[in-house]
Amino acid sequence: MAWLYLLLAGVFEVGFAVALKQSEGLSRLGPSITFVVLGGLSFMLLTKAMASIPLGTAYAIWTGVGAMGTVLVGMIWFGDPVSGLRLFFLALLLCSLVGLKWVS
Numbered sequence: 020m021a022w023l024y025l026l027l028a029g030v031f032e033v034g035f036a037v038a039l040k041q042s043e044g045l046s047r048l049g050p051s052i053t054f055v056v057l058g059g060l061s062f063m064l065l066t067k068a069m070a071s072i073p074l075g076t077a078y079a080i081w082t083g084v085g086a087m088g089t090v091l092v093g094m095i096w097f098g099d100p101v102s103g104l105r106l107f108f109l110a111l112l113l114c115s116l117v118g119l120k121w122v123s
Contacts, residue, residue: 028064029084
């Protein structure tokens, strides 16, 4: 169950990053509230996951899932640049996350 909590925490991290962008410097109320709620949920789930998963592994996977998801959302919905090297390094990040899960 801890790994599910950790994965969901990473997904909520993507959500709060997107909401933060949409809030335009926390100047728009709806996206700002969404940012706070999703951030709280993400941290709550990360805390639950850390009860069973080693600190370093949990934190690295949480930030990795969040970073990877945020980069993908940026490329798909916000027109962030897509390049072969960018995709290569995303693949390396994914391999690192799978590796951390595998050795934990």
